[in-house]
Amino acid sequence: MSNQYIEAFVEDKIGVIQLNRPEVLNALNRQMVDEIVEKLEQYDESEDVRVMMIKGNDKAFAAGADIEEMMDETPLTMELADPFAVWDHITLINKPIIASVNGVALGGGFELALHCDLIVAGESSKFGFPEVQLGVMPGAGGTQLLTKAIGERKALEWIWLGEQMEAREALKLGAINRVVADELVFEESFRLAKQLANQAPISIRLIKESVKAAKDMTLMDGMNLERKNFYLTFASEDQKEGMKAFTEKRSPSFKGV
Amino acid sequence: MGKEFQTIKYEEYSGVATITLNRPSAYNAFTEGMNYEVTRALKQATKNDDVRCIVFTGEGKAFCAGQDLQGVDENTNHATFLRKRYHPMLKAIKETPKPVVAAVNGTAAGAGMSLALACDFRLVQPQAKFVSAFINIGLIPDSGFIYNLPRIVGYAKAMEISVLGKPITGEEAYGLGLATEVVPQDEWDKQVEAFTQKLASMPTKAVALVKRYMMDGMHSDYQDVLESEAQAQRIAGLSNDHQEGIQAFKEKREPNFIGK
Structure with missing residues (x-):
């Protein structure tokens, strides 16, 4: 499938997805989300890719969903089309995904960023959920993912007010990783991304699975999963290489097997 | 261009945007309209790539007498007042990447002093006065005063100026590090122009990066500031003006910076 709303390229084992609807500040429509998800799934299976990145352009990461596309929906048309279900596929991606945010990440754009594992943002970038001002609310995971990231009180304040939050504030709350x-x-x-791409891919993958489990599992289940994953790393060549390099006082070279 | 504004004059000339507070009969005191016009003028200057320096000055005898007290009464909610009128203006000064100069031609009192403090440089006339008048009417110095003044002169002096409220002359301001230069009245126009023209011919991108990181660096961790410096230097290192600077140095000539 050729992509209409995104551009994609792989460089140094980093699979990049560039959102490309600049005329509407990269507002997400359904096809665009489908294209993003499909590309992420391709990258997840590709041997050439170790880390993925989603980026916007200078003005916007993504300014929400396409309102015009949604205006005439009814509860039933949405139930039947279930446009947000496809977002769940992002949750199943095994490799790290980094959101690279310039400008605004609003509504669906913020939700897309929150679906990524790490968020790097520009100093003047802004994050927010303006849905409440349109008489609706976030629908693609915003209330869940933000709450798990920063806790109930701050999430409520942020989503209720619908105001844009500056990157520094988002950093303070732990909603994003780095401000640059x-x-x-x-x-x-x-x-x-390159730093992550140089780490042992099996470790990176199993760490992601284990950390994500911490949010949903009981502590004992999570500890158990972690333990099994730790044992599983010993099936990899990279574990042997990593430990050997350590004893030989040199840098390891990881192959991902 | 000036006719769009009622309470200020706005001119762009040779890389310098001049914002003249223009209510001389009221010593250029702020009205609501003036707050909004100053904010709009700052945004206009910021947008124009040809502008590489912004200067504030006052029409007539005063720089700015602060808030026009005719607009304040017992029903005023001072917090709402500041958030709505002054804060956008102060944010615009801080966020514009261009250096902002206060050419303090006369008294800068109250929020007028705050405005001068929010600028990156201050030129003063010897007889000009800075007065934090706030405490005299039972208010606190606002509009960024509490943030900016101790960063410029240190806590002890800032406390004296805020609480004891003694006026500071131009000469004293220079001694405190509050003023960059003291310029006699008869050389004022010429020297203000020379100073702002000089700023406008500097490597504006690099100047903007210094402005962006130095003030906030005063309350950041050392590690964070080192990282900011690394990023800022990366940006400056990619600029045309850096290439020009290196080239001019090699060729033993004066650099011709374009601000990019």
């Missing part, structure tokens, strides 16, 4: 100069958002995101 606007001019360097992609460069710094890429630097982080």
Whole structure:
């Protein structure tokens, strides 16, 4: 399938998805989300990709959902089309996903960022859920993912008011990982992605599974999963290489097997 | 261009945008309209790539007498007042990447002093006065005063100026590090122009990066500031003006910076 609303390229084992509807500040429509999800799934299976990145352009990561597309919906048309269900596929991606945010990440755009594992943002970027001002609410995971990221009180305040929050504030709350100069958002995101791409891929993958489990599982189940995953790393060549390199006082070279 | 504004004059000339507070009969005191016009003028100057320096000054004898007290009564909610009128203006000064100069031609009192403090440089006339008048009417110094003044002169002096409220002359301001230069009245126009023209011919991108990180660096961790410096230097290192600076140095000539 050729992509209409995104561009994609792989460089240094980083699979990049660039949102590409600049005329509407990268507002997400359904086809665009389908294209993103499909590309993420391709990258997840590709041997050439170790880390994925989603980026917007200078003005916007993504400014919400396409309102015009939604205006005439009824509860039943939405129930039957279930447009948000496809977002669940992002949750099943095994490799790390980094959101590289310049400008605004609003509504669906913020939800897309929250679906990523790490968020790097420019100093003047802004995050928010304006849905409440339209008489609706977040629908693609906003209330759940933000609450798990920053806790109930701050999530309520943020989503109820519908105001845009500055990157520094989002950083303080733990909603995002790093704030960098606007001019360097992609460069710094890429630097982080390369660091991850040089780590042992099996470790990275199993760490992601284990950490994500901490949010939903009981402690004992989570501890058990972690333990099994730890044991599983010993099936990899990278574990042997990593420990050997350590004893030989050299840097390891990981192959992902 | 000036006719769009009623309470200020706005001119762009040779890379410098001049915002002249223009209510001389009221010593250029702020009205609601003036707050909004100053904010709009700052945004206009910020948008125009040709503008590489912004300067504030006052028409007539005063720089700015602060808030016009005719607009304040017992029903005023001072918090709402500040959030709505002053804060957008102060944010615009802080956020514009261009250096902002206060050419303090006369008294800067109350919020007028706050405005001068929010700028990156202050030029003063010897007889000009800075007065934090707030405490005299039972208010606190606002509009960024509490943030900016101790960062410029240190806590002890800032406390004296805020609480004891003694006026500071231009000469004293220079001694405190509050003023960049003291300029006699008869050389004022010429020297203000020379100073702002000089700023407008500097490597504006690099100047903007210093402005962006230095003030906030005063309350950031050392590690964070080092990281900011690394990123800022990366950006400056990619600028045309850096290339020009290096080239001019090699060729033993004056650099010609374009601000990008």
